[in-house]
Amino acid sequence: MTNKKMRVVTCPLTPNQLHDAQLDLPKNAKAQAKLLAYFETTEEDFVPLKQLREELGVSGQAIQKLVDNGMLQFAEKKVNRDPYAGREFERTEPLALSKEQQAANDEILLAAKEGRPETFLLHGVTGSGKTEIYLQSIAEVLQKGKEAIVLVPEISLTPQMVERFKSRFGDAVAVLHSALSHGEKYDEWRKIERKEAQVVVGARSAIFAPFENLGLIIIDEEHEATYKQEDNPRYHARDVAIWRAKRHHCPVVLGSATPSLESYARATKNVYKLLELKARINQQEMPEVHIIDMREELRSENRTEFSRTLLEKIKERLERNEQTVLLLNKRGYASFVMCRDCGYVVECPNCDISLTYHQATRKMKCHYCGHEERVPEKCPSCESEHIRYFGTGTQKVEESLAKLIPEARVIRMDVDTTRQKGAHEKLLTRFQNGEADILLGTQMIAKGLDFPNITLVGVLNADTMLFLPDFRSAERTFQLLTQVSGRAGRHVLPGEVVVQSYSPEHYSIEYAKMHDYHGFYKHEMLMRHKGAYPPFYFLTLINVSHEEERKVIQTIQDMASFLRTKLGPDSIILGPVPSTISRIKNKYRYQCMIKYKKEPTLKNELKSLLEHYQKEQAKGLTISIDVEPYVLM
Incomplete structure (x- = not known):
């Protein structure tokens, strides 16, 4: 990556020489006279060539003539690719802190x-003012001449976070996340190296920002799985943050309304220091949560994605000019395409997973290998014409809304509508400006949004993640419901939440209804203890894949047998078994999981296994070892 350069024009003449040069010009050289007059009045040393031509309406030929005569000169000037160039950020002043906020800030x-x-765990209910603590603690750290890193879990959260930090700290803020172009990333990185930025706001990789005098690291929404990188190097941003903090002798703040069980357990054992914010700012009430049993809706012949309660409440909000957020934890038009006669589901030829139908392209797509194909007119298995879309995606919900409430203005926010650069920010700005009544989206809208006019949040299907083969599925459901509920009624207007579910009696949904993190924590810790899962045990996941299934099975069985001879009697090896998605990109996948409390030699044993299979790996065998995995599928 290189610096971006721009062609500029400069004038080497003194004011007197400029005046004389204009008098010496022939009368018909009007463009040249215009140029010299411009340089006589401008205070700029360098004027971009493009700007000069556009502002004065002169040709490149006229500029070249003056350059040839030594009256002007061309030069190359380095340009910073600032992703927020041209944007005005209104300066904000620190707000008065509540007693709880002040106590946390002082610590x-x-x-x-x-x-x-x-390491501090800042556990504050949604809307309790965690961001203001971040801003004020960073301001103090900057006054001491030090620097700060702020991590946010998703790009969609970055625009609002960037706005808050830029409004408070101006140009001292650099931004690092994957939605920037390579050039913008390079220039933001150089800005940090040149010590022009004292605060970095960004996603996971921003933890590596080249600061030399760190005074504070903040990880917002610390429970989010996106802080763990799923391919090599498989680091967790929290672990890197704690390591950097030790090196720079500075504190780390992990903030969340729903901390991960591992973090909260560490706080109860005094490994982390717990700071709690139990009340919302201005003593605002937590939103009332209504749980709707969708089985009852089906029995009442309601086959839409919306319960009658949710539809009524959306219409009420429209009448009152208030806004609604609708969460659906999927993208695309429908989950899968199935034959109603024989039950055949259209699957990807390279992966053991059904294809997702996308209406915009009228194609089915595999979200693992990218394979695309058209929807068959007849069932490939029984030739029936009754081949239909099943499941619900964001596109389909948008269509249903248009039929049920045609007057509602809807903004859809999912992976498909936010592909273009800056799309997150544009969509959120439109919603903030009141250009839509309903924001419909996937997980990306569940966290961080702070709009005063949102008074209703609807969760269309709370069960999406509940029954995944993952020991964290209940925790993730509770976190998502709590986070999205927290978008409602954050300011003056009171909020309401409607959660639709086919299993409303599940404990994660019950505790989310009551906004009871501590109750959920106790219940889930019992479940984890029973199943020997974190935080009571450490986990390491070994995954082997190859195009020949026999080779995969043989390799992973040998690895598991070897490890059983090396590990202590208290450790558990589960498997080997086929992975949840047993084939991706024509490669068969098998895995085994190691559960252990203390295995000081495990790291070396795993290293020796990788070395042993080096030749096989060069021939196409893939072995991945994930310590403390966040994705088990």
Whole structure:
């Protein structure tokens, strides 16, 4: 990557020489006279060539003539590719902190002042003012001449976070996330290296920002799985943050309304220091949550994606000019295409997974290998013409809304509508400006949004993640429901939440209804203890894949047998078994999981296994080892 350069024009003449040069010009050289007059009045040393031509309406020929005569000169000037160039950020002043906020802020600043690499878990209910604590603690750290890193879990959260930090700290903020172009990333990185930025806001990889004098690291929504990288190097941003904090003698703040069980367990054992914010700002009430049993809706012949309660409440909001957020944890038009006569489901030829139908392209797509194909007119298995779309995607819900409430203005926010650069920010700005009544989206809208006019949140299907083969599925459901509920009634207007579910009696939904994190934590810890899962055990997942299934089975069985001879009696090896998605890109996948409390030699044993299979890996065998995995499928 290189610096971006721009062609500029400069004038080497003194004011007197410029005046004389204009008098010496022939009368018909009007463009040249215009150029010299411009340089006589401008205070700029360098004027971009493009700007000069556009502003004065002169040709390149006229500029070239003056350059040839030594009156003007061309030069190359380095340009910073600022992703937020041209945007005005209105300066904000620090807000008065509540007693709880002040106590938390004082603890963080004391650790920063004393140079203690302490890890704080800031557990605050949604809307309790965690961001203001971040801003004020960073302001103090900057006054001491130090720097700060702020991590956010998703690109969609970055625009609002960037706005808050730029409004408070101006140009001292650099931004790092994957939606920037390579050139913008390069220039933001150089801005940090040149010490022009003291605060970095960004996603996971921003933890590596080249600061030399770190005073504070903040990880917002610390429970999010996106902080763990799923391919090599498989680091967790939290672990890197704690390591950097020790090196720079500065505190780390992990903030969340729904901390991960591992983090909260560490806080109860005093490994982390717990800071709690139990009330919302201005003592605003938590939104009322209504759980709707969708089985009852089906019995009442309601086959739409919306319960009657949710539809009524959306219409009420429209009448009152208030806004609604609707969460659906999927993208695309329909989940899968199935024959109603024989039950045949159209699957990807390269992966053991059904294809997802996308209406915009009228094609079915595999979200693992990218394979695309048209929807068959007849069932490939029984030749029936009754081949239909099943499941619900964001596109389909948008269509249903248009039929049920045609007057509602809807903004859809999912992977398909946010592909273009800056799309997240444009869509959220439109919603903030009141250009839509309903924001319909996937997980990306569940967190971080803070709009005063949102008074209703609807979760269309709370069960999407509940029954995945993953020990964290209940925790993730609780977190998602709590986070999305927290988007409602954050300011003056009171909020309401409607959660639609086919299993409303599940404990994660019950606790989310009551906004009871501590109750959920106790219940889930019992489940984890029973199943020997984190935080009671550590996990390591070994995954082997190859185009020949026999080779995969043989390899992973040998690996599991070897490890059983090396591990202690308290450790557990589960498997080998086929992975949940047993084939991706024509490669068969098998896995085994190691559960252990203390295995000091495990790291070396795994290294020796990788070395042993080096030749096989060069021939196409893939072995991946994930310590503390976040995705088990």
